Amino acid sequence: MISASDRVRLIFGLKLRQLRQDKGLQINELADLAGISPSYLNEIEKGKKYPKSEKIFALAKVLDTHYDNLVSVSLGKRLEPIEELLNSNILQELPLELFGLEAADLLRMLSEAPVKLGAFVSTVIEISRNHGLNVEQFYFSALRSFQELHDNYFEEIEDIAGTFIRAYLPENEVTFREEWLKEHLEKSYDYRIIEFDEMEKPELTGIRSVVLPGSPAIMLVNRHLGAKQRAFTFGREIGFRLMELSPRPYISSQTEAESFDQVLNNFKASYFAGAILVPRESLVMGLAGFFARASWRPEKFLDLMNTFDATPEIFMHRISNIMSRHFGVHEIFFLRFDKETHSQVFRLTKEMHTAKLPFIHSSANEHYCRRWVSLTILDELAQLQEDKKWDGSALCQAQIADFIDTSSSYLLISLAKDSPPREGYNSSVSLGFPLNERVKTLIRFLDDPRLVRKGVNQTCERCRLEACRERSFPPVIWRRQQRNKTLKELIPGLRETLIS
Incomplete structure (x- = not known):
């Protein structure tokens, strides 16, 4: 992570570089005028070194500025986004080494193109403000990236x-x-x-x-x-x-x-x-036996879960932990939806993806596709509760989900239960397994006709199935995209029509 001293050196170097460029000086010219070697000045501008006071006075004199202005930690308007980033908790606390980065990598990018990067950072900050993103959401997003x-x-x-x-x-x-x-x-x-x-x-x-x-x-x-x-x-x-x-x-x-x-x-x-x-060895052995079954048996999946003293969420998380290392399946995803029993609003409260493929992502302003078993199982649970027919145990369902706009297909297994201590809330947790050659070899029950196959999408707003019976909102985003596509295709022919 970037320390306070790193930040001070970087701010000084960025400010020095900007003042030098404003004066139209090359780095060797400023070095000669200030009595500093070009290599040392280069390291100062990159935030690797911090000069002694006499050198700062010499630099301030050549650049026609005050000593106090040069050593202050304010970068000025053009570099204000960089200053905001450097002074934020995000940059100070995020352990870059977890992502294979070093502070020096970020310092180098900042020093080599500060104005361009400043404009980019300003854009990102503006987008985050417009969408109500906060620092906690950044932390949790960084954690998901670390898991993936x-x-x-x-x-x-x-x-x-x-x-x-x-x-x-x-x-x-x-x-x-x-x-x-x-x-x-x-x-x-x-x-x-x-x-x-x-x-x-x-x-x-x-x-x-x-x-x-x-x-x-x-x-x-x-x-x-x-x-x-x-x-x-x-x-x-x-x-x-x-x-x-x-x-x-x-x-x-x-x-x-x-x-x-x-x-x-x-x-x-x-x-x-x-x-x-959910000990690793026991889970690996139990899952291997479950995947080897020739038919989809949800009660056997529940039996395996109940072997352990774990909630459905912990059980599904543990499966996601071991799939890559012990079964060679990498492109999986985990979703958790919460729903009040008498509401039609589904909230995606947790997600984890180990591959960048077309999944459901958190979207506060759109309506999730109602064809997902992750959502339909919550409706079924709520109905059982209303009819006083629920026995308190988790429900288990599965489907083959075909993404409508791509060639991606997944086996989706979902568990649903109430969510104490919150009264009137239910939660579903789901795991998606890609239907690639590895999974088709591993899981024998994929051809079981009891596994319902459905075309799915991310949200109703983005789905092109106009006549979908499960639709809860018009496909406004898809229609807008289609209109823009039509206009782009129309422009070349429109010019020819006008000229002729």
Whole structure:
């Protein structure tokens, strides 16, 4: 990440370069006039060196400016976007090394074309403001990119979880139970765990857990959480302590973040919790057997999930973790939709893609395609709840989804359940597997006629199927695109008509 001293050197170098160019001086000319070697001046302008005071005075005199102006951390109007970027938390806290970058790479780009890059940064900032994007959304987007870069598989955390399992998992048990994880926190880390509900603490309505650091540490856990949700909550807290992760959030169910490190550490602790609740070896063996079945059997998928003390979301995340490394399937995606039971609004609250293909992406102002099983399963769950016929267990459905505007096809498996502690909310979690040669060889039940095949799109606004019965909004974006295409094709012929 870029430190405060890096930022000061870069700002000085950018300002010096701009003043030199405004004077029409080449770098060797300024170096001669100020009594500095050209190579040293070049390193100053690139933000690698910071000159001593006497050199700054000499440079200020040649450039006809004041010493204070040269050493200030203000860049001026033309480079204002660069200044805003350099002073933002994003650039200071984002660990570039996780993406294979070094601070020097970014410094070099900034120093070589500051005005052009400044205009680009200004455009990005303006777009983000117009769309209401905030720094937390940037952090979570960066985390998704980090997951995708690694196929959502992290060997180091898998190894830590494996060591923990070998040391503490009771004999003949497949997974940890929430009672044992709670006891481990209390005995090994001196935690005092207290349950609460909204009547006792209305200020914590909708919050799953809160940790109050100290000795002893106090953990408040929402009484309305299910056993599997509590198991994950305790497992994640063990992950924070075992891996000594800091900074970290102390409130769950929170979308705000103070830094990217906090978001990343929360992901690591959550990954650890999933890895101990759904051990890698057991999951790989169970999935291999499920994929080898000649027919689609949703109850067998649910049986596999219920082998572990994990929620549908954790179970699906764990499958996404191991598909690339252990099954050679890379182009998968994960989606989570939330929906109030008496509403027709579907909210995409989590997404992860390990390939840049035409998926559903978060879109607050458009209507998601109602042909996706991720959405229809939520409607079915709500109907069962309204008719008092739901037994409390997760629903499982699947489909073959053919993207209408491309040749891409996916097997989509979806699970749906209620979403405590929020009352009146349901969630679906889905995994998409590309129908490439590897998947067709791996999964034997793809030709089962019980797998409904449907053409799908991203949103109603972008879909060309005018007569779609499931449509919830007109195809306004597609129509606009078609009109623009028609106009472009019309222009050459229009000129010939007018001339003749």
